[in-house]
Amino acid sequence: MAKELLKGNEAFAEAAIRAGCEGFYGYPITPSTEFLEYMAKRMPQLGRAFVQAESEVAAVNMVYGAACTGKRTMTASSSPGISLMMEGISYIAGTEVPAVIVNVIRGGPGLGNIAPSQGDYYQMVKGGGHGDYFPIVLAPASVQETVDCIILAFDLADKYRSIVHVIVDGNLGQMMEPAELPPMRELPKEPPEWAVTGAKGREPNFLSSIYIDPADEEVTNIRLVKRWMEIEKNEVRYNELMMEDAEFAVIGFGTAGRVASSAVRAAREEGIKVGLFRPISLAPFPKKEVEEISKRVQRILVVEMNSGMMLDDIVPLVEGRVPVEFYGRMGGMTPFPDEILDEIRRVSENKAPVNGNARAEWIARLEKIVEEGK
Amino acid sequence: MTAPAKPEVKVVFQRPESFTDLTTHYCPGCTHGVAHRLIAEVIDEMGLREKTIGVAPVGCSVFAYKYFNMDFVEAPHGRAPAMATGIKRVLPQNTVFTYQGDGDLASIGMAEIMHAAARGENITVIFINNAIYGMTGGQMAPTTLPGMTTTSSPFGRDVELTGFPIRMSEMLATMDGTGYIVRRSLHDVKNIRKAKKALFMAFETQERGLGFSMVELLSSCPTNWKIDPSKSLEFIAERMVPVFPLDDFKVNPELTKKRA
Ligand SMILES: Cc1ncc(C[n+]2csc(CCOP(=O)(O)OP(=O)(O)O)c2C)c(N)n1
Numbered sequence: 157m158a159k160e161l162l163k164g165n166e167a168f169a170e171a172a173i174r175a176g177c178e179g180f181y182g183y184p185i186t187p188s189t190e191f192l193e194y195m196a197k198r199m200p201q202l203g204r205a206f207v208q209a210e211s212e213v214a215a216v217n218m219v220y221g222a223a224c225t226g227k228r229t230m231t232a233s234s235s236p237g238i239s240l241m242m243e244g245i246s247y248i249a250g251t252e253v254p255a256v257i258v259n260v261i262r263g264g265p266g267l268g269n270i271a272p273s274q275g276d277y278y279q280m281v282k283g284g285g286h287g288d289y290f291p292i293v294l295a296p297a298s299v300q301e302t303v304d305c306i307i308l309a310f311d312l313a314d315k316y317r318s319i320v321h322v323i324v325d326g327n328l329g330q331m332m333e334p335a336e337l338p339p340m341r342e343l344p345k346e347p348p349e350w351a352v353t354g355a356k357g358r359e360p361n362f363l364s365s366i367y368i369d370p371a372d373e374e375v376t377n378i379r380l381v382k383r384w385m386e387i388e389k390n391e392v393r394y395n396e397l398m399m400e401d402a403e404f405a406v407i408g409f410g411t412a413g414r415v416a417s418s419a420v421r422a423a424r425e426e427g428i429k430v431g432l433f434r435p436i437s438l439a440p441f442p443k444k445e446v447e448e449i450s451k452r453v454q455r456i457l458v459v460e461m462n463s464g465m466m467l468d469d470i471v472p473l474v475e476g477r478v479p480v481e482f483y484g485r486m487g488g489m490t491p492f493p494d495e496i497l498d499e500i501r502r503v504s505e506n507k508a509p510v511n512g513n514a515r516a517e518w519i520a521r522l523e524k525i526v527e528e529g530k
Numbered sequence: 531m532t533a534p535a536k537p538e539v540k541v542v543f544q545r546p547e548s549f550t551d552l553t554t555h556y557c558p559g560c561t562h563g564v565a566h567r568l569i570a571e572v573i574d575e576m577g578l579r580e581k582t583i584g585v586a587p588v589g590c591s592v593f594a595y596k597y598f599n600m601d602f603v604e605a606p607h608g609r610a611p612a613m614a615t616g617i618k619r620v621l622p623q624n625t626v627f628t629y630q631g632d633g634d635l636a637s638i639g640m641a642e643i644m645h646a647a648a649r650g651e652n653i654t655v656i657f658i659n660n661a662i663y664g665m666t667g668g669q670m671a672p673t674t675l676p677g678m679t680t681t682s683s684p685f686g687r688d689v690e691l692t693g694f695p696i697r698m699s700e701m702l703a704t705m706d707g708t709g710y711i712v713r714r715s716l717h718d719v720k721n722i723r724k725a726k727k728a729l730f731m732a733f734e735t736q737e738r739g740l741g742f743s744m745v746e747l748l749s750s751c752p753t754n755w756k757i758d759p760s761k762s763l764e765f766i767a768e769r770m771v772p773v774f775p776l777d778d779f780k781v782n783p784e785l786t787k788k789r790a
Contacts, residue, residue: 179620205619209612210645217609217642221585221616224603229616247606352601352617354581354624362595364586364604 159334164299164324165190165232167335168258171303172230173198175310176341177256179205179229181218183237186270187326188260191232212237216244216257223253224363226351228310232258235276236267238284245319246285250365250376254313256306258322260329263488271488272325272411277465280321281439288377290384291319292391293439297414299333305436307338312391314348316383323438325461327411327490384440393436394445398424402431404504405449407470408459409435411490416459419496428504438466443473450474457503459496460484464515471514481506482514484522495525546570548579550599559752559759561716562590565658566597568722569629572729573600576737582625583617585610589631590664608639611646614653625736627654632673633663636696643702650707650741654732657698657744659713660751661770668754672696675773680754695773699746703779709740711780715748717766721776731785740782748774 162170169191172180180195192208199206205222209215215231222229233241238259248255261276263269278284280293292312296302302324309320347353352361367373397417399405408416413434420432433449435442450456455478458467464482474480483499485491510517545551548570556562573579579600586594588607595602605613610628618626635643635657646653662680663669669682673695677686703711710732714725728745735743748770750762757765 179616181616207615207619207649210641213609214612214615214642214645217606217612218616218619220605220609221603221613222620223616224613225583225617225620227620229620243606244609251603352583352603353621354583355599355601356580360599360601362602362604364595364602366592366604 159336161332162299162335162337163190164302164331164333165260165329166194167299167337168232168302168306168329169194169198170337171306172256172310173202173204174338174340175307176228176343177204177230177310178227178343179219179222180231181207181209181215181222181229182231182233183209183212183215185234185237187262187329188232188234188258190329191258191260212240213244216241219255219257220244220248220251220253223248223255224251224352226347226353228254228314230256230258232260234260234262235264235273238276238279242285245291246287246289247365249285249289249291249319250287251363252317252380253363254317256309256313256320256322258306258324261323261325263486269488270326272327272461272490273486273488274325274410274412274461274465275486276323277438277460277462280323281441289380290387291321291439292316292387292437293321293323294393294436295323295409295438296328296436297395297410297434298335299328299331300335301436302328303335303337316387318383318387323410325411388440391437392440392442392445394442395434395436397432397434399431399433399449401429403429403454404457404500405431405433405453406457406459406496406500407433407435407446407466409438409466412459412461415491415493416496418493419500422493422497423500423504426501428500430500430504441469446470446473450477454478455503455506456480457499458482458514459491459499461490462486464518467514479510480514481510482518484518546574548573548599550597552596554597555593556590557753559750559762560590561747561749562658564716564722565656565747565749566594568726568729569627569656570598572726572733576730576733578625578733578737581623582627583621585614585617585626585628587628587630587634588665589634591629591631591658592665594629608634608637609642610634611639611642611651611653611655615646615649615651618651618653622652625654625733627656627733629656630658631664632657632659632661632671636672636698643698644705647702647705647708647742647744652736652739652741653743654736655742655744656729657746658749659698659746659774660749661695662751662754664751664754668751673774675769697774699744699779702744705742708742708744708780709782710735710743710785712778713746713748713774713776715766715771715776717748717750717763731781735782735785738784740784746774748776
């Protein structure tokens with residue numbers, strides 16, 4: 157299939173349909189709403205289920221129900237909506253049924269605003285719901301990569317009977333970009349053997365997250381952890397730009413990583429030997445790769461659209477081998493390539509140690525930048 | 531299964547196939563077990579077992595799945611109608627029912643039940659109204675009677691402070707999406723028989739695609755009411771029925787016609 161000019165959220169929705177999504181349940185919220193609107197049109201045309209739920213609480217529990225039937229199912233929302241879904245997400249994780257959840261992240265906390273943000277990193281990557289579970293989190297940086305990640309998300313969800321979050325922001329959701337959609341997949345003829353479909357000619361299936369005896373719950377926890385260790389082994393994904401000979405590394409994901417790639421290219425033209433490492437799977441996190449990078453570069457600059465949440469995951473991996481600096485914008489502010497280029501220049505000249513607190517040093521710089529109205 | 535009966539001996543009573551051979555965890559005198567058995571009998575008699583998916587709630591009946599010999603899931607507190615919606619929409623040929631207490635359905639799950647009814651979801655809801663939160667040890671429910679003592683209304687439910695009991699059936703019957711909404715009681719044999727008929731009608735509503743169906747069953751909770759089991763049944767008849775009248779609140783006229 158050829159590349160077409162596609163609108164982010166609509167392309168993502170169509171990708172889900174082509175991956176075989178048979179049930180979409182959602183509630184409108186900017187900047188994810190086009191996803192729901194597209195599904196409202198397309199799903200009934202294909203004889204598939206679409207429900208505009210009364211809330212995100214209901215939506216995620218509809219997803220939970222559909223997931224228990226073994227059909228591919230999903231929802232798409234944005235930060236406050238995802239917060240409301242967290243109880244259901246935890247139940248889905250505890251029941252070990254597959255589901256895909258797209259979060260088009262916006263500025264927060266609270267009602268915040270509708271501008272692009274990466275402020276939900278902790279909520280997404282560290283679980284967000286209650287209890288011992290590990291979601292897979294994919295963070296693409298272009299319309300094409302998101303289309304690919306949504307297909308991948310359904311496959312991983314089925315493979316590991318896991319929650320898969322695909323996190324993007326309003327930049328990607330609203331952007332028009334050339335991309336290629338995959339062909340329509342055929343729907344499976346038979347449900348998986350664990351699904352609830354009516355106990356015809358077999359023993360009943362029961363799906364829940366209840367293990368009232370702590371010993372049984374612990375066995376379940378062990379199973380979930382072991383599965384997660386498998387996922388950590390198999391499913392790490394990332395993208396590298398000019399990292400081979402890099403003396404400085406920029407690390408950023410999603411939109412921040414994409415903006416940083418322009419800055420890295422510009423810095424190269426100035427002769428600065430800098431490269432970009434862009435994690436695509438935030439969970440499992442490319443730990444080994446970051447560790448390796450910290451052994452061969454002189455300095456690392458982490459760029460995010462939050463207060464340095466991924467930074468907190470990177471610093472322990474670097475183990476003090478090289479200074480780690482941070483540049484982040486918050487509240488729905490997207491950095492410009494020039495801002496990051498300035499940072500790359502500064503970092504490449506800076507020989508001083510970072511006093512163990514990249515966040516504090518950056519906040520001091522950011523306050524100045526904000527004051528100067530940049 | 532029971533051994534084949536001798537020709538002269540007729541089996542007049544046996545465990546429904548839809549019921550598992552387990553002792554329930556319910557307290558003595560609790561009517562959850564009666565409700566379970568009625569549902570199992572109706573599902574057997576209608577031949578629905580192999581296509582039915584039940585949705586258990588959070589509440590004393592969180593373990594309902596153990597007692598039903600059919601596919602089952604267990605929903606977060608109050609969310610059973612949403613889960614049932616998710617299931618029914620992708621498996622429209624299956625029979626889907628929820629089983630919910632009054633805290634589950636009328637408090638935390640109020641939005642889910644109202645909207646499932648408003649959408650006319652073709653599911654069946656069995657609503658156990660025992661006027662109290664059983665599982666968490668007897669706190670006030672949205673259905674607790676005025677003046678009734680619970681652990682969270684220790685001086686008796688004061689309507690000035692906590693409002694009045696919610697009548698779910700009456701409210702749901704106003705929704706155009708509903709096909710069958712009735713209230714029955716489990717306090718004596720006559721009423722139990724009526725409850726069974728109502729359950730039959732409710733599942734029939736779903737089988738005929740006539741929309742949302744619900745049977746509210748007035749039930750006992752001797753442990754948390756702190757009333758002995760037989761007196762508990764009297765409590766239902768004398769105290770609950772006046773507040774929650776037994777009636778048909780919505781019956782789609784199609785249901786009174788024979789199936790084509
Ligand atoms: C989100 C959430 N809040 C609270 C609880 C605690 N909880 C468990 S059961 C229950 C009340 C159940 O009462 P009801 O629905 O009336 O059913 P019964 O136990 O009386 O049969 C509560 C509050 C929970 N499990 N989940």
